[in-house]
Amino acid sequence: MxxxxxxxxxxxxxxxxxxxxSTIGTWKNYMAYYDVQDVQQAGKQLYVLASNDLYVYNENDQSIQTYDKTNGLSDTEIQTISYNKSAKRLIILYTNYNIDLLDTNGDITNIAAYHKATLTTGKTVNHIDNYGKYAYLSTAFGVMKINVANAEISETYNLGFNVNWTQVSGNYIYAYSSQQGQYRALNTSNLQDKSNWIRVGEYVAPTEENKDSLISFANTLTPSGPKYNYFGFMKFYNGKLYTCGGGYNIIQDLMRPGCIQVMDNATWSIYEDDIEAKTGASYIDIVSLDINPTSNNKVMASGRTGLYEFTNCKLSNYYSYDNSLLNSVFQTNKDYTLVQGLAYDKTGNLWLANSMTDKQNLIELTVLGEWISFKKNELNALPNLAHFYIDSRNLLWIANDNWQKPSIYAYQPSSDGINSYTSFINEDGTQLELTNIRSITEDKDNNMWFGTNIGPLVLTAKEITSSNPVFEQIKVPRNDGTNLADYLLAGIDITCIAIDGGGRKWIGTNGNGVYLISEDNYTQEAHFTTNNSYLLSDYIESIAINSTNGEVFIGTTKGLCSYNSGITAPTSTMNTDNxxxxxxxxxxxxxxxxxxxxxxxxxxxxxxxxxxxxxxxxxxxxxxxxxxxxxxxxxxxxxxxxxxxxxxxxxxxxxxxxxxxxx
CATH class of the missing domain: 2.60.40 (Immunoglobulin-like)
Structure with missing residues (x-):
């Protein structure tokens, strides 16, 4: 031996x-802690609610401990926090009315009953008031009493009206309603009988603790993380994760802050975002970006309000109708200069589309700074020219992601030719009725994958130039002796597709979490949801993969998380050096x-x-x-x-x- x-x-x-x-199969959350909303002090510990996320500052050693789903929290998006001194526990109330209790040792206990309950009156919680070991939650229906020490809901008092806040004083409990006035009841009475609650006066607003100094101090703390929990678009490039918030298409405007956030080995760089005075346009709804391959310190970003160039994280140029070929939907309104897709080619020329205009649509900004129009009648006035992708053939793929004319276009810069795909027929001859095309990518066999509202569609390499192209809906055999098969993820609303180093497809959905499909497309290797994993939300907006270590980044409607798949990109040479x-x-x-x-x-x-x-x-x-x-x-x-x-x-x-x- x-x-x-x-x-x-x-x-x-x-x-x-x-x-x-990290160990294969582990999850990470990358939460924002920028906007300090509340601070609760518990001795030498400060509980900080920031950007609807939680961290704890220890005054003794000046350490910061962040909390999320991967290290104990039961949910995401915290509405409010409140510290109960008697029970020595922090009450954490989420926006979906789930409740966690966090003690000073870092142990977390969940109270899920209120979250799971079905109420006709609604569950709105207006205020949390502590008295002894109890917490009184003022709600849309009355008051809910929680025994914080025992981690249980003790009683509910259905008063039949909205209660703004609650107070226990002397022998009485008071319920204050801005609509109904001030009510009280003897603590010794049956508080569940609303006839024991008597109106005793007009509504009085609570006196809130002045926390200005605590909040000012919390603003000096810098937990690692992004500034915002918005990740509508992501791209992993040259060892860094580049992200922007998204938030706009022709039928939806989420008014998300226009912020580019870049992560390099867990360190975040936030690009200059206080730029409206410089541009004369609202800096919101940035939906796409790309990195200049000839100068990696330059990033182009675009969205509802035009085209932005950043150099070393600072705005270096802004383009709109007054200094470029771009046109505004409303003539001289910079806030609607729609550039919803862009991509650099390998030589450093930038390709972009100007939506909802018949003057210009497909535009090139050359590496020398020259603007060139390649106006295509096929693209005239289309409302949502997005999801740019340059494939291995140097074809520029563009989707019109809109229900009025869902369509796909493949433009070849070398010949100035364009293929239009406006009718979608599958291998069985069925005319497919779809309303959205939300993603475009290429697999290792050079087939094109499209994420649509009816599931994934595939255009094989040989069908790209066909006069009557057939879109394949992958058939997955049932293997039950019937020789029958089902279309892969049929009817699932697909929002994004990314392909890892092993040829596997990571497919994000609009409400069904993330599917992992095998390289041969016949096996569902995993289906991640909020119920069976640390996924932050089942609504997925973007996916990007670090092919060096196999980390899969997932942008959700509630923030950014990642899963360590362990699957890396193949290498051309195997030896002891690499x-x-x-x-x-x-x-x-x-x-x-x-x-x-x-x-x-x-x-x-x-x-x-x-x-x-x-x-x-x-x-x-x-x-x-x-x-x-x-x-x-x-x-x-x-x-x-x-x-x-x-x-x-x-x-x-x-x-x-x-x-x-x-x-």
């Missing part, structure tokens, strides 16, 4: 590459999977002992192979050095890395 000390000595001679990565395993060494307390990255696509992988005994084998997914640390009999392998041997489809083979296991 090899001694531990010997293994450690050997490992000291092995050249490894350190990888900072192929490695983590964790390595595998220590006795570690029981999770061991991940090998830096592999070819579909590489044949074998793991053997130092004397050549086979303990595991399989094929890589993308550039990744995952080993559970067990042998062919399902037992944890013995301590020792294990070789990772690979073979490519071309017949090349060899040992690419070594793994030390310590038991």
């Amino acid at each position: 090899i001694k531990k000390s010997t293994i450690l000595t050997i490992m000291g001679l092995i050249i490894t590459i350190a990888l900072q990565a 192929t490695y395993a983590y964790p390595n060494p595998v220590k006795p307390e570690y029981t999770g999977n061991i991940t090998i990255v830096g592999l070819n696509y579909d590489a044949d992988v074998k793991i053997v002992t130092s004397n050549g005994t086979l303990v595991a084998q399989g094929r890589s997914t993308g550039g990744t192979f995952i080993w559970n640390g067990k042998d062919l009999n399902g037992k944890r392998v013995a301590s020792g050095i294990y070789m990772v041997e690979v073979a490519t489809s071309e017949g090349d083979s060899g040992t690419v890395c070594k793994i030390a296991v310590i038991n």
Whole structure:
């Protein structure tokens, strides 16, 4: 048997590459803590509600602990917080009326009864008032009493009217209603009998604690995170996650702040956003962005109010009807200069569309700064020219994402030709009736995928130039002996599609969470929802993937989260310089999977002992192979050095890395 000390000595001679990565299958939340809304003090701890999220500041060591679904909270979007001194617990009320109790040790207890209850009067909570170990929640129907120490709803008092706030004083409990006046009842009476509540005066507003100094102090704290929880569009590029808020199409305007937020190794950069005085336009509803491939410090962004250029996070140029080829919907109104899609080509020319105009539609801003119009009659006056995508053929794909004329266009810059797809017929000859085309992407076989309100559609490479193109709805066999099949995710409203290094499709939906579909499209590998995962919302707006480490970023209507899939992009060369395993060494307390990255696509992988005994084998997914640390009999392998041997489809083979296991 090899001694531990010997293994450690050997490992000291092995050249490894350190990888900072989370365990496969883990989730992260990236919440905003910018807008301080309330501060509750509990001794030396400050509970801070900011941007509807929560963190705790410890005055003793000046540490900050953030809280979200991944470390204990039961829900998202906090409406209000209130500290109960007697029970030493923070009451956390969410906008959906779920309730958590957080104690000073960081333990969280959920009270879900009110959230789950069905009430005809509505559940609005106007105020939380503490008295002893109890909290009185003033609601649309009356008062709800919570025993904070026991984490239970004690009683509800249905008074038949809206209560703004509650007070316990002396032998009485008072309910104040701006509509009905001031009511009170003896604490010793049956408070559930509303006849015991007597009107005793007019409404009086509560005297709120002055927290200006606490809020001012909280504003000096800087928990890591974005400024806003809006992620309508995302792109992972050159090791960074670039995001903008979204918020606009022709039938919906969410008026989201126009903020570009970029994450680089968990550090956030917030682009200049106080720019309305410089541009003369409202800086809202930014729906698309791209990074200049010839100068990565330059970013172009666009949306309802024109085109913005940023250099090193600062606004460097703004383009509208008065200084470019762009046109406003309302002539001289910069707030409706619609540029809902843009993309850089590989040489640094920017392509963009100007929606709802018959003067200009498809425009190029060249790398030399020249504006060129490629006006296409097919695109005239279309309301929502969006979701730009330049594929491997250098075709520029554009969707008109609108119910009036849902359509797709493929423009070829080299020939100035354009293909229009305005009728959608599937492989069974069925005319598909769709209203929205919300995403465009390309798979590894160069097929084009479109996310629509009736499910995903695929246009194979050979159908792109067909005079009568057929859109494929992937048929998934039932495998029940009937030879029948079902269309993949038929009827599911698709909002975004991203494809990982293993060719798997991550499909975001409008209310059904995220589906993970296998490379061959026939297997649903996972379906993430708020009920079975740490997903923040089932309404997904964007997905972007870090192909280096397999982290899948998911932009939801309630903020940004990520899932560590572990699946990386394949590499062209497998050797000891770029192929490695983590964790390595595998220590006795570690029981999770061991991940090998830096592999070819579909590489044949074998793991053997130092004397050549086979303990595991399989094929890589993308550039990744995952080993559970067990042998062919399902037992944890013995301590020792294990070789990772690979073979490519071309017949090349060899040992690419070594793994030390310590038991």
